[in-house]
Amino acid sequence: MEMKNSEDIRNLPVGVFDSGVGGLTVAREIFRNLPNEKIIYFGDTARVPYGNKTKETIIRYSKQIANFLLSQGVKAIVVACNTASALALNELKDSIDVPVIGVVEPGARAAAAATKNGRIGVIGTEGTISSGLYSEFIRKIRPDCQIFGQPCPLFVSLVEEGMIDDEVTITMIHRYLDHMIENDDIDTLILGCTHYPLLRTVIAREIGDAVTLVNPAYETANALKALLEHKDLSNDTSFDLSDHSFFVSDGALKFQQFASSVLELDIQNTKLKILE
Ligand code: DGL
Numbered sequence: 001m002e003m004k005n006s007e008d009i010r011n012l013p014v015g016v017f018d019s020g021v022g023g024l025t026v027a028r029e030i031f032r033n034l035p036n037e038k039i040i041y042f043g044d045t046a047r048v049p050y051g052n053k054t055k056e057t058i059i060r061y062s063k064q065i066a067n068f069l070l071s072q073g074v075k076a077i078v079v080a081c082n083t084a085s086a087l088a089l090n091e092l093k094d095s096i097d098v099p100v101i102g103v104v105e106p107g108a109r110a111a112a113a114a115t116k117n118g119r120i121g122v123i124g125t126e127g128t129i130s131s132g133l134y135s136e137f138i139r140k141i142r143p144d145c146q147i148f149g150q151p152c153p154l155f156v157s158l159v160e161e162g163m164i165d166d167e168v169t170i171t172m173i174h175r176y177l178d179h180m181i182e183n184d185d186i187d188t189l190i191l192g193c194t195h196y197p198l199l200r201t202v203i204a205r206e207i208g209d210a211v212t213l214v215n216p217a218y219e220t221a222n223a224l225k226a227l228l229e230h231k232d233l234s235n236d237t238s239f240d241l242s243d244h245s246f247f248v249s250d251g252a253l254k255f256q257q258f259a260s261s262v263l264e265l266d267i268q269n270t271k272l273k274i275l276e
Pocket of ligand 1: 018019020022023048049050051052080081082083084124125128156192193194195
């Protein structure tokens with residue numbers, strides 16, 4: 001294969017993947033913070049959710065998607081899915097030769113920096129919480145911290161149903177989170193699932209402003225920026241929306257509707273890609 005010079009490599013897109021639509025919260029932060037980067041997004045909508053699947057399955061799916069993104073010529077890969085970041089990131093890093101980052105470490109770093117009383121809550125899928133990876137990264141930086149994990153599986157469906165400021169969602173926020181506020185005395189809460197940043201305003205209103213909310217999607221866009229700069233991979237030409245590509249493994253039209261609301265942009269040309 002013909003070698004690309006470093007300028008060509010800088011012009012290549014960044015691959016971003018998730019189990020489905022949720023990773024668009026990460027794409028949104030990349031668009032805001034790295035306007036010169038073109039992305040190729042893959043949402044595994046045929047196989048979502050990842051949150052209740054085994055590590056072996058998540059590793060297999062993640063490797064398939066990473067290989068597809070590599071076949072599209074990406075210069076780096078962002079694992080936007082918290083569950084895949086928690087269960088498959090090390091295996092991906094070992095098996096592919098472009099830089100790969102996940103959302104867990106940037107989120108953990110921000111929480112360790114934000115907490116004053118050292119008591120941090122983490123919410124996410126079953127897979128993310130039982131992996132213990134957020135705790136592991138936080139304790140590497142702040143061994144004094146206590147971390148309290150809570151799976152909140154229903155939040156994913158509520159967000160996908162558009163039930164953001166809805167009485168059912170508000171009931172679930174209190175059911176999942178009140179004990180962290182009242183008994184565990186957390187002062188920082190990591191929104192450790194792709195969908196949860198879309199509930200940020202409602203969660204903040206319901207649990208009060210004594211708790212700092214950490215958005216790993218935002219932190220990951222910053223980490224990507226630092227990584228690309230460090231590796232001399234940053235692009236310096238700007239892009240239009242039509243330069244970005246979106247692929248899903250099922251239901252392109254439904255994806256486009258959700259994407260258009262999350263990104264506040266009209267995504268027209270999502271392509272179907274079935275992975276085997
Ligand atoms: N994208 C997943 C995550 O961030 C949430 C949805 C799912 O369970 O696949 O963990």
